[in-house]
Amino acid sequence: MSLVVDGVSLSVGGRRVLHDVSLTVADGAFAALVGPNGSGKSSLLRTVFRARRPETGRVLVDGADVWRLTAGRAARLTGVLLQEQHDGFEFTVEETVAQGRTPHLSGFDRLDREDRLVVAEVLDRTGLAPLAARPLAELSGGERQRVLLARALAQRPRLLVLDEPTNHLDVRHQLEFLELVRGLGVTVVAALHGLELAAAYADTVVVLDGGRVTASGTPRDVLTQDVLRSTFGVDSAVDVDATGRPRLALRPLCACPVRECHWSCVRRGARAPAGGAGV
Amino acid sequence: MTTTSAPAPLAADRRAAPAHLAVLAAACAVLAVSVLVATGIGPVGVPAGQVAAILADRLTGGGGTPGTADLVVWRFRFPRVLLGAVVGAGLALAGAVVQGVVRNPVADPHLLGLSSGASVGAVLALTSGGALLGVVTVPAAAFLGAAVAMVLVLALARHRGRLHPLRLVLVGVACAHLFSGVTSYLLARTNNAAAQQQIVFWLLGGLSGTQWSALPVPAAVVLGTCAVLVARARRLNVLVLGDDACAALGVHAPRLRRWLLVLATLLTGTAVAVSGGIGFVGLVVGHVARMVVGADHRRVLPLAAVLGAVFLVWADVLARVLIAPAELPIGVVTAFLGVPLFLLVVRGRGHRLGGDA
Known part of the structure; x- marks a missing residue:
């Protein structure tokens, strides 16, 4: 589903980190956010998955203003792969993926038949089924990143937000990871450090610099x-x-x-x- | 999505659940035995077998066989042991919840000033000699003190509508010191020696003189809160992962934190109201439960409740036998028993202090 960011500004700790940012990602497209460190990539993504409320502007996922939805409703539309996770390594792969069902759970927080089906299907699709019972602490960085992707997919999102998904991955795993994401057929917006990766995988590239969009378009036009x-x-x-x-x-x-x-x-x-x- | 196969139980559930259920069942068995044995211990010793017989008779509606043993067990010891179990469970649950809320395994209700707030309330009631509400004055004041402390800490810790764990800890520690200062001031100001002694004993906690009538309210609070918390345990697991993860997974972190703190205050206030300021249970037991069953709050919370009950039942036994016929304040025992136990556990496992928390 489409993502529209319309005139979003954001300050963090009194410092303005996003200035009137607008961008559009078409249904099913892969958009790469690129820019130097501190250019506002992560901040922009945070306004999309409701971690930071923008001071001005709107974020529309599938036409709905995410800041007018409940936290749970928004998380059923948007799945997120966060940049880093420091805790929760005691949980198994399966338990972590099942966390992705949180926004779908009813009152007593129990996984129902459909939740279990979704978790099993996502484990299968990401090739994690053989690792299901292993704790995160025992996995390699590449495997762990795949688990966090699987958790985001278990949300059954229409939009996938990825914040530096290829950090800490070696080159083979970077390519495998992005191939996997491309094959999912969902709309993707990803902050990427690797410009070569953006050139190779993105449909749209958006350049952020100092909290402003300085260029956007096809990789060929922008890079x-x-x-x-x-x-x-x-x-x-x-x-x-x-x-x-x-x-x-x-x-x-x-x-x-x-x-x-x-x-x-x-x-x-x-x-x-x-x-x-x-x- | 086209998945045709029937939903198999998840592999991790299949494997892990029985092991953790076995741990919980074993802890429950230990609790049951502890209650039986502890009820028999005291100036008038009653063998566990006889305790079981008396309780079986009473609980099946019997009028009780007249005699000292029946009187001692049913009138005095059993309600006291049960209240100890309830208070221990409540304090341990509160500790485990606060640890999750502030993402720190060494937190407990003391750290957020809840217990010291309750003490201020109780001491105020004791020193002002206010018998406004009769025997419920002190418990009610303690509960009110905890509630006021929580509201104050929450209000001070909020920053631009957000509630950060670290800020919560800093504000909580500061307020705890302030409340302790207030308590000391009230204690120093009163020149009624009897009241002073009463206050000191109360501050250190005790279960002496427990009657059946003291039991229903705390028991209902602890059981009810435990059920609510276990039903919310998956969200508590997400909360520990941080605010970004909460936003990503659709958990409203500030609201969840507020609710959990209200429940922790309810537990702490209730426990302090009926038994005084018993320290260290939340910290030790929550921590031990995490070490036994890992990070998943679905397992940590029930186990912490049961272990807390066992811990306090035995602490109370020691409190009444160590210097018999006098009694030690139970807070002294939890410190003497809890600290070495805690240090042993912490040193024995080269454990990690919760990442960046």
């Missing part, structure tokens, strides 16, 4: 040399692969061997306007 230089402060060579997706080769904007030279160059480069001479 250009200019944007990569002005927003991320990196030099790049971009070409197009056989499927029409951009292929990125990134390198530092500055390659001075002397430290002082390097940092002054980095500072200049970071401040240079799009397309400007920064080197």
Whole structure:
């Protein structure tokens, strides 16, 4: 289902982290949020899954303003894979996935027949069935990430929110994870650090910088040399692969061997306007 | 989704449930035996077999065989032991709930100022000599004190409509100290020696003089609260994962925290009202229950309740035999018994203090 973010602003601790952000993700599309650290990716996602109420603007999932829904109703529309989880490692894979049924549970918090079916089906689909009885603490980082994805899927969401889902995964697991997500057929909005991954998997790329959307569109339109230089402060060579997706080769904007030279160059480069001479 | 097979019971349920149920059943058996044995212990010793016979006779509607044993067991010891079990269960449950709410395994109702608030209420009633409501004055004042403390702590800990565990702990600790100061002030100001002695004993807790009439209200509160909490245990599990996880899984964290604190206050206020300020049960027992059955509150809460009951039944036995014919305050016993036990458990398991909590 579609996601519309309309003019969202947010302050955290008196500091404005999102300025009038708007974006649209079409039904079934995979949207990648990219931007440097602190650009507001996680904050924007938090306004989508109701962890932070925006000061202005609306977030519409499937046409419904999520901030006018109850917490439970919103969580039946939107499944979330959080960036990190520090607790709950004593729970088994199955118990963790069953937590995804929380917004569907009735008064006494018991799993009914349908809940059990959904959990079993999700375990199957994510290839976790053989690990079902293992505690999270015994799993590898890649497996744990798959468990948290499975928990989000057990919510039976129409929209999947992923916050840095490929952090801490090795390259093979990054690719496997995103292949799995792509194959789900749900609308996805994901904050991604890896620009190559965004180029390879996203239908839409939204660039955030300093809490503002600075570019959005297809990977080919957005992930250009200019944007990569002005927003991320990196030099790049971009070409197009056989499927029409951009292929990125990134390198530092500055390659001075002397430290002082390097940092002054980095500072200049970071401040240079799009397309400007920064080197 | 097309899944045609019948819903098999989840693998983890199949495997784990019997083991945890066995632990709970064993704890219940220990509690039953403890109650029987503890009822027999005292200045007039009654063998457990005879206790069982007397109770069986009374509980099946018999009028009781006239005699000292029957009188001692039915009139004095049994209600006292039962109240000890109820109070222990209540305090342990309150501890386990507060630990979940503040995401910290070393929390208990004392940490949030609930117990010390109850003490202020009780001491106020004792020093003002107010017999306004007769014998219920002190319990009612204790309960009111706990409620006022909770409202105060909640109001001070709220920040922009949010209730963060760490802020809650900081505010709770500060308020607890304030309340202790108030209690000490009231104690110092009163020059009635008898009242002072009464207050000191009350602050340390005790179950002496328990009558049957003291039992129904606390028992109903503890059983009812336990049922509500167990029915909400899955949400409590999510709450421990943090506010983002709550939002993601559709749990309204601030509201759930508020409700759980109200229930913890109800339990603490009720326990303190009937037995005084018994410390350390919530901390020790909640913690031990977590070590035995893991993090899942569906298992932790019932086990904590039963273990808390066992713990306090035996603490009360020690309180009445150690310096017989006089009695020790039960709070002294829970400290002497609980602290070494706790240290032993903590040292024995190289355990983790709850991640970032």
